[in-house]
Amino acid sequence: MTMQVLQAIEVSRHFDVSRPFLQRALSREGRRILRAVDGISFDIAAGTTLSLVGESGCGKSTVARLAVGLYTPTDGEIRFEGQPLSSARAQPALRRKMNMIFQDPYASLNPRWRVADIVAEPIRAFNILSGTKTINDRVGQLLTQVGLSAADGEKYPHEFSGGQRQRISIARALSSEPEFLVCDEPTSALDVSVQAQILNLMRDLQQKLGLTYLFISHNLAVVRHMSDRLGVMYLGRIVEEGPGEDIFRTPRHPYTRLLLDAIPDISAVGRSRTPVGGEVPSPISPPAGCTFHPRCGLANERCKVEKPPQTKVGNVLVACHAVAEGRS
Template identity: 65%
Template sequence: HEPRRILRAVDRVSFEVSAGETLALVGESGSGKSTVARLIVGLHRPTEGRIEFGGRRMQMIFQDPYASLNPRWRVRDIVAEPIRALHTAREVEDLLVQVGLARDDGEKYPHEFSGGQRQRISIARALAGEPDFLVCDEPTSALDVSVQAQILNLMTDLQSRLGLTYLFISHNLAVVSQVADRVGVMYCGRIVELATATQLFSRPRHPYTRMLLDAVPDLAMSGKPRTPVAGEVPNPLAPPPGCTFHPRCPHANERCRREVPQLLDDVACHGVAEGRI
């Protein structure tokens, strides 16, 4: 039979999230960003490395509001689940109002709500644990664009009112530009660029970041040259040698094909380090 192969879903990722800020991790499917989220909240155990958390409590908001709520439970029981013994009916009602739902919505079942309303219920459930830190795994990707903006506005409002810290996982750079203070770009399990949102969106440095940004529709029609997203994310069981992005990169040279770039000055790219890009 075939020899056992190791898949490195996350490879030497290192970052900090400061209290009160929003750090977004972005990348295509298979980049490892959701695995990082699940490692942080303890759904997966890391094979190496460590995760340190200086606060009291953390919670997670999941991607699919249809799958993450128990269809047999009333909303009041879903919201109170994290700490049922400590929560009165009045407190559950207050949480529902805080996320833009009605007090009597607690008597209903999940199927009676739209996708956006279900995600509000998920947020209320996360807030029931009085967290300092919320890990948000693509919390708007299953929603219509019109509803996405409402949920993002709610999350921004809750952050300012409650002093929350967010790790925001997304593949949608347009969404990230609205909520993030800093952005980490992931590719094949590694962070290839880490910058403030202002820097990243105005002066992207890594060729992969540029490619992702060029895929966002240019509503201003500025006419600037764009590099289309080319190629596919490589098979994580057999990643290419050297820089894993080199098969898709227009700037790759022999060193890129041979040597793995380190994250220097918050970007992992030989071309940037050598001043070629």
């Protein structure tokens, strides 16, 4: 059996977005809870990539932060290499095995630090190497590995373009010699030709270093390129999860089909679409039953009241009554 690097078991994360107590009391309203992540489960096997896709506000970035321990789950459990995440985070030897690449390469690098210091920080923090010379050599090696030159370490972040900055972020993430990387929209701030460079680099590094990725993106084409397994998120839940190829070949959940239909593809010149109406509802007051039912063409009475459980169809888990009943 392959080893599971990360396991999420019925994980939820709720945020209290109530107004201050006095205002609440005056206008007689209750607490307002935003269910950013609502009972999701997944496993990531060593050396593979699990991608989570969905539109803004579906909770994908919250999952990314939960996975590295930046948020603690309200409910459920996350296990890293078989241990609860909280105890894994307490051990430096395990903590250094996970790292994160953020979305915005303009905000995630300290503008006052030289690149060499940025990349060396995890090395110093974890005492992986000692001695200025050794650390400098390692930083040079890391920068070369991500396609920059060792001399770039002397520069400041503002001297680099967006794509180069994202390479610096990757070098920093790799400096603690991690096994597991959480990548939260690593290419969405980049142009397509630069995106291709970064995606190729990330795949090369995965093959060379045996990395495991949790890859968060809203771009299905990028996700298809990167992932082994895929989870489609809608309003804090995973509506469809399974091997990427299966989902792309035969998308089953109506929302997955909507997403795939909605994406403009360059091979479809002049295609005219019939877009699905409606927008993502607020996660503060999600619809009852299946949260997708107001936008779904297959919804019936059962969908409006009963939350669909995940059903196994082929290799894929789908949370949809219509699919389970064979109505689709």
